[in-house]
Amino acid sequence: AQKVTQAQTEISVVEKEDVTLDCVYETRDTTYYLFWYKQPPSGELVFLIRRNSFDEQNEISGRYSWNFQKSTSSFNFTITASQVVDSAVYFCASSGSARQLTFGSGTQLTVLP
Amino acid sequence: DGGITQSPKYLFRKEGQNVTLSCEQNLNHDAMYWYRQDPGQGLRLIYYSQIVNDFQKGDIAEGYSVSREKKESFPLTVTSAQKNPTAFYLCASSMGNQAKNIQYFGAGTRLSVL
Numbered sequence: 001a002q003k004v005t006q007a008q009t010e011i012s013v014v015e016k017e018d019v020t021l022d023c024v025y026e027t028r029d030t031t032y033y034l035f036w037y038k039q040p041p042s043g044e045l046v047f048l049i050r051r052n053s054f055d056e057q058n059e060i061s062g063r064y065s066w067n068f069q070k071s072t073s074s075f076n077f078t079i080t081a082s083q084v085v086d087s088a089v090y091f092c093a094s095s096g097s098a099r100q101l102t103f104g105s106g107t108q109l110t111v112l113p
Numbered sequence: 114d115g116g117i118t119q120s121p122k123y124l125f126r127k128e129g130q131n132v133t134l135s136c137e138q139n140l141n142h143d144a145m146y147w148y149r150q151d152p153g154q155g156l157r158l159i160y161y162s163q164i165v166n167d168f169q170k171g172d173i174a175e176g177y178s179v180s181r182e183k184k185e186s187f188p189l190t191v192t193s194a195q196k197n198p199t200a201f202y203l204c205a206s207s208m209g210n211q212a213k214n215i216q217y218f219g220a221g222t223r224l225s226v227l
């Protein structure tokens with residue numbers, strides 16, 4: 001069974017600060033996938049990124065970057081120069097042999113102007 | 114526009130009543146899913162369907178029922194047997210039911226009990 005832990009329940013930062021959202025996963029699968037989703041106040045989950053277990057390359061997309069480390073079972077998400085529009089709940093999730101998404105409990109990010 | 118449409122946005126249920134949440138997708142996806150989200154918690158899987166006329170229970174299926182008569186539609190019925198139905202319900206779809214498939218979500222239905 002997969003398990004995803006997002007220990008940070010809520011984070012508040014001031015606009016333009018950098019912020020890192022932590023995600024730790026547990027799995028016995030050798031092939032698995034990790035995801036990040038954003039849930040703005042409107043409620044819809046928006047897909048951000050997918051990573052497979054064989055690709056530990058870090059990824060950058062604009063102000064967003066992701067750090068995948070199998071040695072620590074972590075898949076952390078950093079927002080650089082945060083903006084008010086980044087305020088949302090962010091979910092980390094994993095999928096493996098059971099072919100079902102397992103979600104963490106989410107991190108509520110508030111970016112203050 | 115391609116996407117997933119959930120309706121209604123808000124729904125109220127009276128004691129002993131069954132209510133049905135609608136989910137329609139025009140992405141031509143084979144797999145569809147229903148999740149429940151409670152405050153401060155992650156999403157929990159209620160039911161999923163990999164193909165028309167087939168569906169499987171997720172982790173919290175008790176008190177819920179689904180049907181999949183058409184590829185684009187996957188309605189969820191919250192029955193009177195579900196004693197704590199107040200929650201945010203999210204529908205999702207993906208191309209297939211493999212671990213690598215990205216799930217895309219609708220805007221959700223918020224269900225409350227009167």
